[in-house]
Amino acid sequence: MAENGRDGAAGDGGAERAGRRSARRPRAAYHHGDLRAALLAAGEAELAESGLSGFSLRATARRAGVSHAAPAHHFANADALLAALAVLGFERLVSAMEAEMAAAGAEPRARLAAAGRGYVAFARSSPHLFRLMFFGKRPQNLPGDAPREAPGRAFAILRGAVLAVQGAGVPETEIARDIAAAWGLVHGLAHLLIEEAAAGFLRPFGEAEREAIVAGAIERFAASLP
Amino acid sequence: MAENGRDGAAGDGGAERAGRRSARRPRAAYHHGDLRAALLAAGEAELAESGLSGFSLRATARRAGVSHAAPAHHFANADALLAALAVLGFERLVSAMEAEMAAAGAEPRARLAAAGRGYVAFARSSPHLFRLMFFGKRPQNLPGDAPREAPGRAFAILRGAVLAVQGAGVPETEIARDIAAAWGLVHGLAHLLIEEAAAGFLRPFGEAEREAIVAGAIERFAASLP
DNA sequence: GATTGAATCTTGACGACGTCAAGATTGCCG
DNA sequence: CGGCAATCTTGACGTCGTCAAGATTCAATC
Numbered sequence: 001m002a003e004n005g006r007d008g009a010a011g012d013g014g015a016e017r018a019g020r021r022s023a024r025r026p027r028a029a030y031h032h033g034d035l036r037a038a039l040l041a042a043g044e045a046e047l048a049e050s051g052l053s054g055f056s057l058r059a060t061a062r063r064a065g066v067s068h069a070a071p072a073h074h075f076a077n078a079d080a081l082l083a084a085l086a087v088l089g090f091e092r093l094v095s096a097m098e099a100e101m102a103a104a105g106a107e108p109r110a111r112l113a114a115a116g117r118g119y120v121a122f123a124r125s126s127p128h129l130f131r132l133m134f135f136g137k138r139p140q141n142l143p144g145d146a147p148r149e150a151p152g153r154a155f156a157i158l159r160g161a162v163l164a165v166q167g168a169g170v171p172e173t174e175i176a177r178d179i180a181a182a183w184g185l186v187h188g189l190a191h192l193l194i195e196e197a198a199a200g201f202l203r204p205f206g207e208a209e210r211e212a213i214v215a216g217a218i219e220r221f222a223a224s225l226p
Numbered sequence: 227m228a229e230n231g232r233d234g235a236a237g238d239g240g241a242e243r244a245g246r247r248s249a250r251r252p253r254a255a256y257h258h259g260d261l262r263a264a265l266l267a268a269g270e271a272e273l274a275e276s277g278l279s280g281f282s283l284r285a286t287a288r289r290a291g292v293s294h295a296a297p298a299h300h301f302a303n304a305d306a307l308l309a310a311l312a313v314l315g316f317e318r319l320v321s322a323m324e325a326e327m328a329a330a331g332a333e334p335r336a337r338l339a340a341a342g343r344g345y346v347a348f349a350r351s352s353p354h355l356f357r358l359m360f361f362g363k364r365p366q367n368l369p370g371d372a373p374r375e376a377p378g379r380a381f382a383i384l385r386g387a388v389l390a391v392q393g394a395g396v397p398e399t400e401i402a403r404d405i406a407a408a409w410g411l412v413h414g415l416a417h418l419l420i421e422e423a424a425a426g427f428l429r430p431f432g433e434a435e436r437e438a439i440v441a442g443a444i445e446r447f448a449a450s451l452p
Numbered sequence: 453g454a455t456t457g458a459a460t461c462t463t464g465a466c467g468a469c470g471t472c473a474a475g476a477t478t479g480c481c482g
Numbered sequence: 483c484g485g486c487a488a489t490c491t492t493g494a495c496g497t498c499g500t501c502a503a504g505a506t507t508c509a510a511t512c
Contacts, residue, residue: 024421031477031479031489031490032489032490033487035490051363052361052362053278053279053363056467056469056470057470057471058469058470059468059469062457066491067472067491067492068468068470068491068492069341069471069472069490069491069492069493070491072471072472072488072490073488073489073490074471074489077470078469078470090480095336113291115494131361134417134421135278135357135361136279137277137280151482155427159427173431173438173439174442176431176439177442177443177446178443178444179427180251180415180418180428180439180440181411181443183414183418184250184410184411184412184413184414184415184416184417184443185410185414186410186414186419187410187413187414187418188409188411188412188413188414188415188417189406189407189414190410191410191413191414191417192361192406192410192413195360201381201385201402201405202402202406205402208299209399209402212399213403213406214406216399216400216403217403217406217407220403220407220450220475221407221447221450224446224447224450233484236463257459257460257506257507257508258460261460262459282497282498282499283498283499283500284497284498284500292462293463294462294463294498294499295461295464295499295500295501296461296462298461298499298500298501300460301460301461301497303500304498304499340455403481405454452493
């Protein structure tokens with residue numbers, strides 16, 4: 001995937017294989033090899049640098065060292081590329097939650113709190129993906145169900161963690177209420193932390209203190225469940 | 227102002243002056259009167275119809291019945307118009323919170339829950355503005371402090387409501403923790419409700435049940451404060 | 453009340469963007 | 483080895499945001 005540009009601006013930088021033909025084409029090969037993956041990597045880098053509103057398919061192609069129309073053979077349109085990135089983000093979100101839970105042992109409340117911490121940790125580590133996942137245009141007419149089903153796994157984890165705490169015999173609306181509260185809390189906290197405008201009142205606190213504040217809020221919720 | 231396209235929508239209702247000159251220009255006047263307000267109304271309508279990613283300054287101008295370059299005299303650029311809309315949204319958010327609180331009486335916990343309900347109610351009534359306010363590009367170089375300070379009032383209300391419940395003598399980090407939890411909960415719930423992808427598990431419930439679930443989550447939080 | 457300067461709006465242009473169509477290049481399968 | 487499909491490039495079109503220059507109107511001054 002040719003070290004998606006950056007260093008030399010003009011991108012390409014892909015001198016991994018010396019130009020074979022002549023000096024006409026600094027680019028290595030006509031066929032890229034795995035342009036789809038390269039475009040995803042370049043797209044994520046673009047997203048991190050320029051944000052969702054400044055995202056450009058042409059710039060992504062440029063960064064990947066291909067022409068502006070090359071992406072069309074791998075993604076139907078720009079939204080399809082972004083949707084694929086969002087799916088990738090949800091996979092990482094699930095990984096982050098599972099990683100924290102695995103380290104949290106077996107106690108249900110500890111596992112629920114860990115899931116929440118993982119959720120927030122992901123948002124802080126990849127704010128550009130987080131924003132894309134929850135604010136990007138809804139992928140409407142894309143092939144496959146992945147874009148629509150991607151959030152489901154993360155919710156399922158959170159739901160399972162809540163159910164494990166509640167035990168059996170809880171009315172359906174109460175379950176929904178507590179799942180909504182759990183998701184709302186961690187999602188809101190995550191958003192609060194990555195948006196500067198929203199994080200105003202957390203400014204005075206240092207990094208460690210914020211961590212403790214967020215973890216405390218989540219643990220207090222887990223403890224408050226009946 | 228020629229009933230911007232859609233006749234129904236744009237409000238403004240500015241057909242006050244019949245076209246005076248000739249049939250050449252269906253538009254009434256060269257000078258609009260209050261184009262700034264008309265652009266804000268048209269921009270909000272565009273936002274509601276096309277979403278943030280589909281927003282277009284030219285389409286907004288078209289809807290307002292002016293040329294594509296007319297907005298430049300009232301907003302430095304497209305982001306400035308969106309920033310003004312975001313400020314407008316924060317004002318409405320504050321109004322929604324205050325309205326609920328005013329109807330909630332004097333009991334601190336009831337007032338806190340009311341503030342949260344108002345927050346969610348605003349998001350549901352104006353999802354396009356909500357998304358803009360919290361996901362739009364951060365207005366960087368805009369004149370005036372309004373865009374940066376707009377979220378402050380809403381946070382101040384929530385903060386005040388939390389403080390009123392806690393009473394005096396609570397450590398600073400605990401205060402921050404509970405404010406973060408309150409904001410995170412209501413913000414996350416609001417987001418949960420307006421994003422279809424996220425609201426999957428709430429689908430089976432009807433409108434009234436959702437209302438109860440959200441209100442229940444908020445009230446349980448208010449009741450859980452020490 | 454006419455004149456003049458400033459504010460407002462229009463027209464036209466430019467570069468960047470997303471997307472489509474057609475041609476060039478390459479890998480692969482027979 | 484030949485041909486076909488996949489891949490990538492080039493070129494074009496319409497739309498977008500923004501700038502510059504001209505047209506029109508308002509308002510303040512004389």
